[in-house]
Amino acid sequence: MASSSSTSGAGVYEIPWVEKYRPSKIIDIVGNEDAVSRLQVIARDGNMPNLILAGPPGTGKTTSILALAHELLGSNYREAVLELNASDDRGIDVVRNKIKMFAQKKVTLPPGRHKVVILDEADSMTSGAQQALRRTIEIYATSTRFALACNTSAKIIEPIQSRCALVRFSRLSDQQILDRLMVVVQAENVPYVPEGLEAIIFTADGDMRQALNNLQATFSGFRFVNQENVFKVCDQPHPLHVKNIVRNVLESKFDDACHGLKQLYDLGYSPTDIITTLFRIIKNYDMAEYLKLEFMKETGFAHMRICDGVGSYLQLCGLLAKLAIVRETAKAA
């Protein structure tokens, strides 16, 4: 195990793998093939339209924009790209001054290339700042293009949505995440068992960033990636355990189910954690349509109660009881 850490000697500062393995070329970006291949053509041909990239976290929005800007502008990147994210001051003042100044700046670029303003996490911009951006986008269209990244496009005001082409990113499939994990695992010489990677993929839920972070955390904590370690690091109730509870309910072994729940609760997981995992298990569990519907409904209600502050063991037991009743009513004669 000790030999595995050859790439990073003890005590040496290690940059997060998310950054270390961030693709720098568009072609390396995982998932969303349709959108990404378009960006690649744009990188080759130039004349980038104004873009909004919208999608859940960890699906490669920022990576795509950065890679696109690098491929478009190459050595001019430093002076021809203005990158602002939520950590920068992006009030109305900045939009009016910094962005406008940048847009007026003269940079000699090859034909078909434009300066690029990257606004990451644009949904956290105030609507005032977005309003101020409106005209700037239009007036300087001949020299400057904008690329906005956000989680929900609904938070971008309509005039800006209207000026940009919207590119949606959706969650990555498990296979796509696995492929990328394998690359990292091989590059870093991480010892692993397949179930460990499976567990990482489960915890990530389609979020590449989270997957890489969990992988790194497990590796630096235990130097070995297996199921046990992953769930220790990520501190989620073990899905297998929760799955057993559900199976017991379905098989009408109510006592066993309750026992399993008690174990989980005694391990110190909060009801919110337990029910979040429970819901995801039920969502993917193969059962009759009616049962799934009712189970989801009851879990949803229990989740709501817990969110309202009634996060007690009793609620969880009650949920199991309700699920059992549903099971009994629907039982084949």
Added chain:
Amino acid sequence: MGKARKMVEFDEDDDQSYNLRSSRSSTTNPRATKRARISGEESSHVDKIRLSFQDFDQALSGFKLPSGNERSKNTDLWVDKYKPRTLDELAVHKKKVDEVKSWFEEILDSSKDGFRNNVLLVTGQAGVGKSATIHLIASILGVTVYEWNAPIPTVWQEHMHNSTSGLRYTSKLDEFENFVESTRKYGVIASSNTGGMKARIVLLIDDLPLNNGRHAFERLQNCLMLLVRSTQMPTVVLITDYDKTDSSDQTARSMEDVQSSLERAGALKVAFNPITKNSIKKTLQRICKEEHCKVTTVEIDQVASASGGDIRNAITSLQLFSVKPELNHTKIKLPQPRMNNSYQENEQTMHRCLDNGISSCFGRDETLSLFHALGKFLHNKRETDHVIVADCSDSLVHDQFARLPLKMDAPEKVLSQAHGQAGRVVDFLHENVLDFVSDEAIEDAWCVSSYLADADLLLAASRGKMSWDNKTEDILQSAGASVAVRGVLYGNKQPWSSRWHAIRKPKLWQVERSSIQTKKNLREQRNISFEGSRVSDISVMVTEYSPVLKWLSYRASPELEEKTDEEDSEISEDDEIQDW
């Protein structure tokens, strides 16, 4: 520093002047990058000089037209490149164009008359061609358009630095006020450049200063009222509508007030509707022909309907969309050029891929992809032949609860592909599901409705507020959506034999919107009446405050009430016109 130098910057908003500016930019020395402001000023001088060549340019542009595309082959946004140049190319509804045009003709012809309607107010949602219409008509009639461009404001540090030298801080609003004041009195000073054709000028105010808070807003409103009442120059004010149900946004609401107050002050209002799908399609086809890009009519159709009546967005999306096919052809043609049969098959699958691709990842709003998903849920297609699924024994259920397997992916997967928000999905299902339930099956309707009600309860927490960033809310969202969708699928035991139904927009939204509107009005009244105490909530307002107000003063309140009623009815009418 910079802002004191120049209060008002006029721009002739013509793409030719922009081109000139950009061509200058390539010739200016690299030193200019540091002094962007000054070079900016230089070019605006050039603009003024260009004004005198305006007529010459216009005469020339007639000849330029055919070769015009080469000038900016690959560097312009298509939105700019394919700006409408003739009235035929303009996609806006003919009636609205005529209204604007007749206003222009009126101000040009009857310039000797004493009273005329000097202000035109153009409203409409984003991207319906408000400014394009104005610019086009102006250029056809030979009218010069001046725009008010906000100068770069002072930053706080700059202000601190300047405060010793006696310069005062002026906000954008201040500048706008000054500008309005000066144009009202003196007209546009730069007009001397055009050589005495004073009547042929129109002032365009597109970028209204943004305001925060009631005080600033009142100033803006007063200022605009003054402009409307007493301006000597024909003026066009453009205001963008925000027709969102969740208009919690302060600015959006205050803009509505600006509209109504301008109208009361006597401005002529022309409201642009969203552009129809057919005219968008026509425009897109024209662009495709000029660009020589191969996009099938089906794809154009999808782009057009996904844009939701926003032509600017449609063109931008088309630009993005058109980059793809080229790549695809190279990808597919290379590996197997001779096997004709499989190639065709391949292309077909490719097209299907494209269809799916465009409907799920592009387009401004989710309505189109959402509709695909809704259609799947509502039609509820299942395997017809009796397939006995060898399920594991623990999940066997009574016949009464058993259903045939679904002819689609897992509902959750379909939902995530549709990018729909849970609340919207539930609303749409609720509005439309009864059309798809068989007339005899009242039990099915009961079952479906009860599940939808449950889903609504699950979503109740996140209704109203836009953000659900934390994970817990996320679970509630997906639980609600799943319950709604699966409830509809499960409950609708004998779906109505597949006949065509249009999916309607939820009526609930109209009710919600008008209730928001009413609440807003009430809140405003309260603010006017009590300065300090904001404790009273809406119900107290309705049950106690407004009746008392009615008793006390018959003059003030009835007028207000009528106004709100009118507004409400107007909004609902607009909704009905929109077909989905």
